[in-house]
């Protein structure tokens with residue numbers, strides 16, 4: 001029996017798709033337009049705006065900074081988040097429930113507020129170098145992803161497996177690395193990717209922490225847009241999207257995207 | 263190498279809740295002792311103490327000459343088999359079994375050989391390269407067993423290892439466990455809440471209640487001569503008749519029960535433990551007869567059991583179940599006496615309230 005789908009439902013779905021994908025198509029179109037201003041539909045076809053990115057030293061510099069921050073911030077956050085998630089899962093019956101929620105706070109606090117308070121305390125108050133302040137800020141905003149996603153894996157982990165390893169002569173700390181970590185690998189990869197993308201795209205927290213000579217790619221993009229309105233902006237956006245899609249594709253290949261939504 | 267396990271006056275708490283109280287237990291060399299008891303009585307806690315996952319509040323634990331009490335868990339060298347099997351999901355059957363050898367620094371080639379030998383012994387030779395997710399429950403249990411045995415531990419411990427298997431497999435596996443344990447002469451502590459399982463494979467069984475051992479003895483003794491009302495009830499002594507010794511009548515003790523009926527218990531067959539005591543029997547321990555030295559009763563509902571008739575009896579001491587011979591059926595409503603059969607009765611001290 002064929003299932004009948006209401007035409008209005010189809011129309012609605014199509015509309016949503018346009019709404020979601022339309023801007024992406026426009027950006028992609030603008031990025032290859034052979035004009036010196038942003039326009040859509042593209043006039044002519046060129047890749048020179050992509051090579052232009054690499055000729056503007058500010059873009060190259062901030063791109064490096066952004067990647068460094070995304071990798072470093074996420075790594076730092078994982079270094080804090082994995083042990084925290086482990087403790088929360090292992091001792092979930094002994095620890096008070098609110099402890100787990102503390103790690104979600106960075107998502108709940110408006111990013112502007114978070115950025116401002118970080119600027120006041122870390123950058124100005126403690127007079128931390130800009131790069132380090134950025135690193136700490138990024139580690140903080142991605143912490144919820146690390147703790148929650150790794151935590152979800154750990155919650156379904158049977159801790160008697162760890163005890164089995166210990167009973168077989170494996171010290172506790174070693175069992176954590178040889179038995180626990182390999183079995184929550186999927187959660188760690190997924191958490192890492194979510195955190196990486198979040199960090200790479202962050203503006204609101206970074207904008208408070210950047211300073212003379214140090215900026216991130218999304219912020220440089222804003223700065224560039226204020227002066228020039230050429231397709232370079234679109235091509236950088238396409239590049240960022242490309243990285244995100246590539247990362248997603250890797251997740252999809254290795255774990256399946258459903259992992260991120262569960 | 264066979265050693266014995268001793269727990270001496272061990273008390274354990276979870277937080278501020280006392281879970282085990284002053285528990286002492288000795289498992290002899292090569293002996294298999296089961297801990298049997300209802301849910302929450304502290305069986306798993308006892309294993310966790312010996313394994314080193316929980317520290318006793320007081321008391322000591324010794325394995326042979328070695329004092330385990332403060333030794334870290336990984337240094338205790340005890341083979342553990344878990345209820346959930348707890349296999350390493352990311353490792354093959356072979357690597358699961360070889361894990362303990364690897365921790366002991368056994369070289370790769372030797373490790374592989376010993377693991378394969380053990381996998382062969384538990385009958386899984388053809389599955390050595392599989393991951394646990396692709397095994398049946400019974401096969402997983404065998405891997406868990408092989409993993410615990412391959413390190414040749416002086417002590418093996420099992421926590422309800424068969425409770426996730428179906429009935430037929432349970433019987434096969436418990437025989438297998440017993441066979442392997444005896445072949446290696448390994449001392450073993452086995453936890454279960456299945457009485458048949460405990461009685462069938464153990465040298466001795468400890469019946470536990472609320473963090474204490476009520477009686478520790480061979481299955482035969484527990485089954486026929488329980489030491490107290492709790493154990494009697496646990497092993498199926500359905501009738502508990504409170505009594506009081508009132509006088510000596512020749513070579514018998516005369517005892518009175520609720521309602522004033524008296525019965526004479528011959529001294530050569532019954533040992534009365536105290537003035538107040540309990541006559542505990544299974545239904546077959548009270549013989550329904552037309553007359554004799556026994557508990558007077560009015561017979562109620564009669565049911566046919568194949569080897570005997572069973573009667574619901576209305577006695578002055580309350581409702582009781584007793585069996586009568588097939589050769590002499592009694593009608594419901596008739597009067598009779600219930601004659602205690604010495605070899606199937608116990609006289610127990612009244613519980614201190």
Ligand SMILES: Nc1ncnc2c1ncn2[C@@H]1O[C@H](COP(=O)(O)OP(=O)(O)OP(=O)(O)O)[C@@H](O)[C@H]1O
Pocket residue numbers: 276277279281299300301302303304305306307308455
């Ligand atoms: N981690 C824990 N924290 C607090 N109390 C616990 C903990 N584990 C067990 N208990 C309590 O200790 C008591 C004994 O538990 P234990 O697990 O030893 O019982 P058990 O005899 O193994 O029962 P079962 O047959 O259900 O496995 C129970 O009352 C239980 O509620």
Ligand SMILES: [Mg+2]
Pocket residue numbers: 305306307421
């Ligand atoms: Mg238990």
